[in-house]
Amino acid sequence: MAQPAFCCERVRIELPGANGTLRLIDGLDLEIDRGDFVSVLGGSGTGKTTLLRVLGGLTAYSAGIVRYEGEVVSGPPPGTGIVFQDYGHALLTWRTVRRNVSLGIEARMPEAEVARRVGKALQMVDLEQSRDEYPWRLSGGMQQRVQIARSLAMEPSALLMDEPFGALDAMSKAALQDQLLTVQRETAATILFVTHDIEEAIYLSDRIIVLNGRPARIRLDLKIDLPRPRNQVLTKELPEYLRLRHSLYEAFKDELHG
Ligand SMILES: Nc1ncnc2c1ncn2[C@@H]1O[C@H](COP(=O)(O)OP(=O)(O)OP(=O)(O)O)[C@@H](O)[C@H]1O
Ligand SMILES: [Mg+2]
Numbered sequence: 552m553a554q555p556a557f558c559c560e561r562v563r564i565e566l567p568g569a570n571g572t573l574r575l576i577d578g579l580d581l582e583i584d585r586g587d588f589v590s591v592l593g594g595s596g597t598g599k600t601t602l603l604r605v606l607g608g609l610t611a612y613s614a615g616i617v618r619y620e621g622e623v624v625s626g627p628p629p630g631t632g633i634v635f636q637d638y639g640h641a642l643l644t645w646r647t648v649r650r651n652v653s654l655g656i657e658a659r660m661p662e663a664e665v666a667r668r669v670g671k672a673l674q675m676v677d678l679e680q681s682r683d684e685y686p687w688r689l690s691g692g693m694q695q696r697v698q699i700a701r702s703l704a705m706e707p708s709a710l711l712m713d714e715p716f717g718a719l720d721a722m723s724k725a726a727l728q729d730q731l732l733t734v735q736r737e738t739a740a741t742i743l744f745v746t747h748d749i750e751e752a753i754y755l756s757d758r759i760i761v762l763n764g765r766p767a768r769i770r771l772d773l774k775i776d777l778p779r780p781r782n783q784v785l786t787k788e789l790p791e792y793l794r795l796r797h798s799l800y801e802a803f804k805d806e807l808h809g
Contacts, residue, residue: 556741557583562615577766590752593762632702636714642686672703692723709741
């Protein structure tokens with residue numbers, strides 16, 4: 552068996568709360584294969600963001616073990632990048648697009664290599680035209696692409712994405728979904744993608760994990776066998792897509808409000 556990208560063994564995550572310690576996740580066993588696109592669904596407050604932060608080495612866990620590429624995670628693992636939902640706060644307003652994208656790499660490599668990577672990352676998210684613009688002059692979707700480009704410039708082997716398209720209109724969202732699938736195909740990165748959007752999860756993923764309960768557990772673990780490349784119209788007309796959509800909506804019947 553090949554080594555998984557991420558591996559959690561009996562992981563417990565506890566956070567301090569106003570009424571004492573909150574045991575958010577307990578006994579979590581999870582393996583994520585290299586190159587897989589895995590979405591995480593679950594009601595608000597189940598701990599999806601916290602789990603992503605634990606995998607990304609930004610939040611400590613209190614029991615069990617988390618590994619990335621076989622190494623115990625105790626800080627951000629080299630080769631992983633995180634994309635947050637709130638692109639507005641993730642970007643530096645006084646830096647141009649180009650210099651926002653170079654942020655994570657500029658101190659670590661020669662200028663020519665930085666320029667090469669930034670150029671390539673901007674090309675992948677189709678933002679070459681806006682390289683010298685400031686982020687606050689861009690639309691929400693463009694700002695989110697800048698944040699994604701910043702992660703891509705690090706040439707990550709894994710991307711952790713927390714509802715990255717949650718604040719976007721349907722058209723921008725569909726365009727970015729397709730761009731992300733192209734990026735994944737080209738880079739073979741492992742992607743862990745938190746979303747509230749059932750259709751989005753099915754459309755993008757090789758696998759969907761549903762968390763629920765307190766402490767949260769994996770309630771559903773679904774393999775998504777839809778053919779690739781996916782297509783916004785044709786994929787969503789496939790009987791298998793509709794079947795998956797049906798069973799996920801059933802699973803969420805009590806938790807979803809519209
Ligand atoms: N830094 C923190 N310290 C203490 N408690 C926290 C912290 N961050 C989150 N929590 C609590 O942990 C729980 C899970 O939060 P988390 O943000 O992981 O949920 P989520 O599944 O991402 O929810 P949503 O879908 O609304 O984004 C919530 O009850 C929240 O109040
Ligand atoms: Mg969250």
